[in-house]
Amino acid sequence: MRKKTLTVLSGLMCLVLVATLLGACTSTAEEPGTKAPLKIGMSTPSTGVAAEKGAPMGHANVDCIKYVNDELGGVDGHEIEALWLDNGYDASKAVTIVNRFVDEDCLLFTVASSGMMTAMMGIANENELSGFAAFSSPNLTQPPQHIYGQTPDYGDDWAAFAKYYLDNIWKGPGKPKMALHLLDNSTGAGARMAAEAGAEDMGIELRDKWIFEHPATTSSETTSLTTLPDDIDVLYISSTPAPTAIVIKSAVELGMYPGMTIACGHAGFTSALVELAGADIVEGVYGVYPTVGWDDDVPAMAKMTEYCQKYHPDDYGNMDYIISWAQSLITVEILRLAVENAGADNLTPQVVEAQGLKKLKNFDVGGLHGPVSYTSGDNRLSKSVRVFRIDDGVLEPITGWVESPFISYE
């Protein structure tokens, strides 16, 4: 027994050592005659509490870089070396990851979630390593430093939906009553900041006691929802898909929905929401999302669909895949501009930011989302969203691109 125990324990120790040493084996020497690769960092929460979003996003990042390297020959002949790491939605792990991006001289980095970018931005800003998050919140971009938002932030989502609601849905007299159900991190805080700043001016009644927070691991929100008055007109949720599904299910169980309007910010509005809650539960739910849908006929759709169905067919139909594919295309464009403006031999993170990222001007991401530009003082790269509604389990766009105004929270 003792020998057996020793053997198993030795095996475990060896496993740790082997995994540790794998790093040394994975680096590859540059072949003579080939152009030096351009190294970038990518991180997604492919495991952990936000895995339903992070996993398809990580797949899209990796698939798109593979497409660019294999079919487009990289950037000006330079292969893109993407150091992709799963942060597990663990803030401590995210800090070690951004440290590694700095140590390994990555030229820029991308992150899926605002929460993990929040954890990484201290080190990134200090080292002037620019990065951008697919999903952003105001704290990342205000005051503007080296962190950018790929798409409008969660506050912009709220503003875009609130405007749409007042213009197209609200028919009653007086002000509509709005409740907020928010994830207890920057995803929820972004929406809250915008709602508290803009609700009164827009003509929406919002009270502190109608604002709820939930953790990412929530299993029921019936208790919080029962405290709402019966005449609430609209419930706005800014969270990830799993908790969003819980909140909507709880509203259905209590008979509150479909008696009121429910809308979601883009962090929770994806096909995963339909899968988790069930198509009949989320029927008629509105959502704001910054990309096109899978059925839209846009230039980048064919290649993205081909790679998705070839390498990660389970992700087909998930809009988070689209946003990360677009994220990688933007990364490639930034590198292309930097190489064009400064030369491949002169690239540093600072040069890439100044000569690549800040030179973005109306870059069309193959139609996957609104045009991407850098505007001085506004670190949101794309400013457009669309309003969707779930019909028969499908996320159908019901508006064209809606420009999100810049809201200053300072």
Place this chain on the structure above:
Amino acid sequence: MDLPAGTRNYTYAQDMAIFRTKTHWTLLIGLLVVLCTAPLWWGNWLSVANLIGITIIAATGLNILTGYCGQLSIGHAGFMAVGAYTSAILTERLGLPFPVGLISAGVAAGLVGMIFGMPSLRVKGFYLAIATIAAQFIIIWVIKHWTDVTGGHMGMSVSAPALGGLVLKSNASQFYLIGSIAVLSIFFAKNLARTRVGRAFVAIRDNDLAAEVMGINLFRYKLIAFFIGCFFAGIAGSLFAHWARFISDEFFPLTDSILYIGMIIIGGLGTTTGPIFGAIFIGLIKHSLTHYLVPTLESSAIALPAGFASGLAPMVFGLIIILFLILEPRGLAHRWQLFKAAYRLWPFSY
């Protein structure tokens, strides 16, 4: 304390010495050389090493509280948060120097720990665990909602630690700071266990009724244990804040508190080396999987099912912990003792 064959102690100082033989001193010097030169050859593992160093300090504190004194705490990440925010507020908002922030962080966390340790007079075991879980939730709730001071969900930016005019920005410079404090913490814990207070802790852990009959003031010593254990957590929290340059409530989840318990169990409860082994073991597994195994599998030519590599990490992590608890419930420190015993007797193992 068992001695290697042929080793005798002739003085009290010899008897109390931590390093007694030439082998001990050789190993110590070797370890110090490795640690001092680490920044030259550890590369991007330095940031992981810093995090492990911080974890060792926190786990050492929990080991004093749980391993030595037997007071189960599942709020250790919360106490770290108290330290992190105390240090961040003092240095960033009030402009006080880092050493003041560091010490204040320990004191603040220690005092908060004492408050949540008060129920320990009446309850113990799982009931005390529930009380300390409450600490975790209450502390994080306060951080989330006291937005004017803590920044709420938006968190707080924290600058690099500075000693006098020396700003420790790089991972290498912070490695020496964190490493030094970790060594001091371990040294303190080692000596504490051999003092009157340490022996009182052990007596309380082994049988609190008997300890009380012997004249040990249970309430006093339990509160001391909470203060010391949480003081260490506060110091670790302060170092963490200045290492990560940013803090928010998300850095201190309940899962971390549970993981700290796991670390001291895997390392060996009630031993000085236990928290070191546990923190290194868990840290290496976690970061090896994150940084190397999963990306390697994801990019490998082997046709793995979608998401398999990412899903593998938590599975392997959980499996290793379960196997350890089944096969070596007394922890790595016990295995280390067996190894040392075998080494001393070799080649005559029986």
